[in-house]
Amino acid sequence: MEIGGPGQPLRPRLLGSSHDRSCLQGRAVTFGKASRGGGPWARWVPLHTVVPAAAPALSRTHTIWVVDDDPELRQLLGTYLTDQGYEVRCLTDGRQLMARLEFQRPDLVVLDLMLPGDDGLTLLRRLRDSSDDLPVVMLTARGEAVDRIIGLEQGADDYLAKPFLPRELMARIEAVLRRRGTMPAGTPLADGELVHFGDNVLDLSARTLERQNQPVTITSGEFSLLAAFVQHPHRPLSRERLIELARGPASDTDTRSMDVQVSRVRRLVEPDPSRPRYLQTVWGYxxxxxxxxxPRNR
Structure with a gap:
């Protein structure tokens, strides 16, 4: 099943019965909307591929908030994630999100870019400006690289363009939540290990960063990238390898986005980010x- 993609116009069915819900795991359908006469309309179309049932995920005590102004997409994602064992709350806009954050906090927010009122990037900026490290996965119907880069620059943990498979979204949610606890497979962390470099202290167990004895606000994605670096000192790492270490082998993060993430981490740990000392560039690699x-020989 893909969400947000094109297809032939069919009358959509709401996912109420067990038969309908089985379509999410046993069949692939396209779900999306387009503009016809100024209004949204839903389109579902069967595909020829079969999507296997999703494998069991992390221990399901996690709460996910889905913020999207499309009611059918909210219901689809809410049903799917609930069936996977998550506690899900669906919100329509940024005003609802910020109001509920006053007295509740989820484990992760799935945040649409195009929202009425404050858009997703504005909301993300407000969260990060207030030192809130709440994990955020951005959704957008616009798949241009510049949107992804801007989202990552503002502190999004991951970014997914429509159309997408719900299993792909779930995999990204799992990866972000996993980075909150342990690194992806292949990059084990030593409990209680502190890494000192310059004025920085990285606590791999507590997943915190201090600079000049002051706590530094760092997102989950930024921490995972910095942890990948410090666990491979003096070893040149390609952009592709960094993506694998920090985001997992299944990630489709592009190399340009990784450059943006490195620039963000440099601003956190370097005395002069324009002349990096700790996260040095290996030209052409x-x-x-x-x-x-x-300095090292390049």
Whole structure:
């Protein structure tokens, strides 16, 4: 099943019965909307591929908030994620989100970019400006690289363009939640290990960063990237390898987005981000973590 993609116009059915819900796991359908006469209209179309049932995910004590102004998409995602064991709350706009955050906090927010009133990027900026490290996965119907880069620059943990498979969204949610606890497979963290470099102290167990003895606000994605660096000191890492270490082998993050993430982390740990000492560029290849900050032969 894809969400947000084109298809032949059919009358949509709401996912009420067990038969309808089985379509989410046993069949692939396209779900989306387009403009006809100024109004939205839903289109579902069967595809020829079969999507297997999703594998069991993380321990399901997690609460996910879906913020999207499309009621049918909210219901579809709400039903799917609930069937996967999450506690789900669906909200229509940023005003509802910010109001509810006054007295409740989810484990992760799925946030649409195009919202009435404050858009997704504005809401994300407000969260990060208030030092809120709430995990956020952005959704958008616009798949241009510039949107993804801007979203990551504002502190989104991940970004998914429509159309997409619900299993793909769930995999990204799982990856972000997993980064909150442990790194992806292949990059184990040592409990209680502190990494000192310059004025920085990275606590791999507590997933915190201090600079000059002051706590630094760092997102889950930024921490995972920095942890990947410090666990491979003096070892040049390609952009593709960094994506695998920080986001998992199934991620479709592009190399340009990784450059943006490295720039963000440099602003957190470097005395002069324009002349990095610790996260140095390996020209024509990628980056390398140099704990002592000494220049290296390129």
């Amino acid at each position: 990628g980056y390398v973590f140099v704990p002592d900050g000494q």
